[in-house]
Amino acid sequence: MQIPDIRIFLAAVSAGSLSAAGRQLGIGPMQVSRRLAVLEDELGVRLLHRTTRAISLTAEGEAFLPFANTMADAEESARCELRPSSAAVSGVLRLTAPSVFGQTIVLPVLAALLERHPELRVDLDLSDRVVDIVGQGLDLALRVATLEDSELVARRIVGNPRVICASPRYLQRHGMPVRLADLDAHQCIVLHAIPRWPLIVDGGLQRRRVNARVTTSNVDAARTAAMQGLGLAMLAYWDVHRQLSEGELLSVTLEDARMEDLSVWAVMPTRRYLPTRVKVFLDALEQELAAIPRTV
Known part of the structure; x- marks a missing residue:
């Protein structure tokens, strides 16, 4: 197998059509088609279903895709290792x-x-x-x-703790919760994926049911609802860092519980x-x- 043919296959999968892959690579669609045919002949399988407008992976193509990525990446890594001056x-x-x-x-x-x-x-x-x-x-x-x-291989990028937050307007009207029990008196914005809020209490993880006035599957919607004063929201720090720094949202600190520490991986x-x-x-x-x- 030739690495250029593998790169043509990857470009076709990424672009979604032979003509788009050709434009990416600076070659004609007929040449793309010929090189793909050569690759398929060498492997003895059909990698792509082709129509005049689009392509799709066959089952064999799906199986080959991660290997193709690995081979292309290995070649790129070798070139960079041998030519470290190239930026x-x-x-x-x-x-x-x-x-x-x-x-x-x-x-x-x-x-x-x-x-x-x-x-x-x-x-x-x-x-x-x-x-x-x-x-x-x-x-x-x-x-x-x-x-x-x-x-899989995981690399920690940065800490990303959960944060309970609300708009200044909401906290002025309803007060700042100080203890865990105070949450029972507040309206909350809850994500479908986290129906119970995870909190660290006495060193252990506790999942607490809150009064969900608004529920949503979308993090952006939950953040917007909190900014509009609809209640307390529990969101990851990097999803609200700008709003916290600019005062559009205020963080809530509880005396008898802390937020779960997460990270971006x-x-x-x-x-x-x-x-x-x-x-x-x-x-x-x-x-x-x-x-x-x-x-x-």
Whole structure:
């Protein structure tokens, strides 16, 4: 198998059509089709279903995709290792991130990277669901959670504790809760994924039911509802850091309970052959987060 053919296959999968892949690579769609046919002949399987307008992976193509990514990344890593003076970063950075964190933190980092590295491209999935990064051929996933045991490689990026917060207007009208029991008298905004609020009480984790006046599946909606004075919300710090620093939201500290400590993790399929584009992105992300003043 030729690495250029593998890169054509990856470009076709990423772009969604042979013509779009050709435009990315600077070659004609007929040449894309011929090189894909050569690759399929060598493997003895059909990798892609082709129509005049779009393509889709066959079952064999889905199985081959993570191997194709690994081979392409290994070649890129070898070239960078042998030519350390080269500062150029190229290829497609494929990643997924939580929606609000992705919009407020990840996108500005990516914008700066793309400006510095004209040959770099990005395929970004913003979603609060857990994505199969191996099955979808992603370079990494940014996750805000307590990670379960996994065969994947995880790198801690930054602390991201949960925060109970509310608008100044709401707290002026309803008072600032001071103790855990005070939550019972307050209206709360609850995410579907966290129907009971996790709190550390006497050193142990307690999941507490609150008076949910508003429930939503969307973190951005919960944050907006809190800013509009609809109640207390429990959200991750980096989803509300700007609102806290600008006074649009105020954090609530309880005397007899504390919030669960979470982190932002970068989850990757493997530590071997980590592409340069991933290393550069993670370094830039850590630098960006370190430069932002913390209010909690």
